[in-house]
Amino acid sequence: EVQLVESGGGLVKPGGSLRLSCAASGFTFSSYSMNWVRQAPGKGLEWVSSISSSSSYIYYADSVKGRFTISRDNAKNSLYLQMNSLRAEDTAVYYCARVAARTSRDFDYWGQGTLVTVSS
Amino acid sequence: AIQMTQSPSSLSASVGDRVTITCRASQGIRNDLGWYQQKPGKAPKLLIYAASSLQSGVPSRFSGSGSGTDFTLTISSLQPEDFATYYCLQDYNYPWAFGQGTKVEIK
Numbered sequence: 170e171v172q173l174v175e176s177g178g179g180l181v182k183p184g185g186s187l188r189l190s191c192a193a194s195g196f197t198f199s200s201y202s203m204n205w206v207r208q209a210p211g212k213g214l215e216w217v218s219s220i221s222s223s224s225s226y227i228y229y230a231d232s233v234k235g236r237f238t239i240s241r242d243n244a245k246n247s248l249y250l251q252m253n254s255l256r257a258e259d260t261a262v263y264y265c266a267r268v269a270a271r272t273s274r275d276f277d278y279w280g281q282g283t284l285v286t287v288s289s
Numbered sequence: 290a291i292q293m294t295q296s297p298s299s300l301s302a303s304v305g306d307r308v309t310i311t312c313r314a315s316q317g318i319r320n321d322l323g324w325y326q327q328k329p330g331k332a333p334k335l336l337i338y339a340a341s342s343l344q345s346g347v348p349s350r351f352s353g354s355g356s357g358t359d360f361t362l363t364i365s366s367l368q369p370e371d372f373a374t375y376y377c378l379q380d381y382n383y384p385w386a387f388g389q390g391t392k393v394e395i396k
Contacts, residue, residue, distance in 0.1 A: 213388075213390040214376050214378075214390070216378070216386060219383065219385070276323075276325075276333070276335060276378075277335050279332035281332060282332060
């Protein structure tokens with residue numbers, strides 16, 4: 170069974186840093202591109218970042234570029250999001266999502282999400 | 290960056306109704322569009338990929354159509370479990386972008 174479990178969320182002050190993790194199981198993690206998607210309270214979905222299976226290709230939303238860093242450790246079946254210079258508008262539930270191998274697009278599995286709150 | 294305009298933002302419908310949600314891209318995206326369903330407090334779920342292909346396990350009352358800039362998600366006969374928020378996602382090029390969402394409520 171495919172499972173994605175996020176962790177690392179919490180309360181952080183503006184300007185602070187946080188590192189999110191996503192533990193994957195039930196599939197060959199090293200064969201799949203992975204993404205982070207976030208959702209501010211009561212708002213819609215926002216794509217955040219994407220990383221290819223071998224980390225060769227990395228993309229970011231303009232809203233996080235230069236502040237967030239996506240990475241992965243295929244040996245540990247883990248995806249990460251290092252978030253620096255956090256702002257109030259980064260407050261959201263952060264989901265990790267697997268890209269479907271069939272199309273190399275679309276998110277066929279999602280984690281349950283981890284809440285990040287940026288507040289003083 | 291490609292912008293996705295989804296409409297309506299919300300709608301009220303009854304069980305058994307036919308429901309249509311549209312998504313328009315600010316430029317052509319071939320058929321690189323997916324539709325997702327999200328229920329409160331839950332992660333989104335993929336319904337349709339490549340504009341019109343039904344994801345495994347998704348009921349056949351869901352269908353998608355369109356290509357280029359205009360896309361449609363149709364629920365042929367709304368069921369109680371379909372009351373949720375629906376999002377389109379363009380995955381044609383980066384940055385990928387979601388539509389604003391359509392909340393389907395009980396009439």
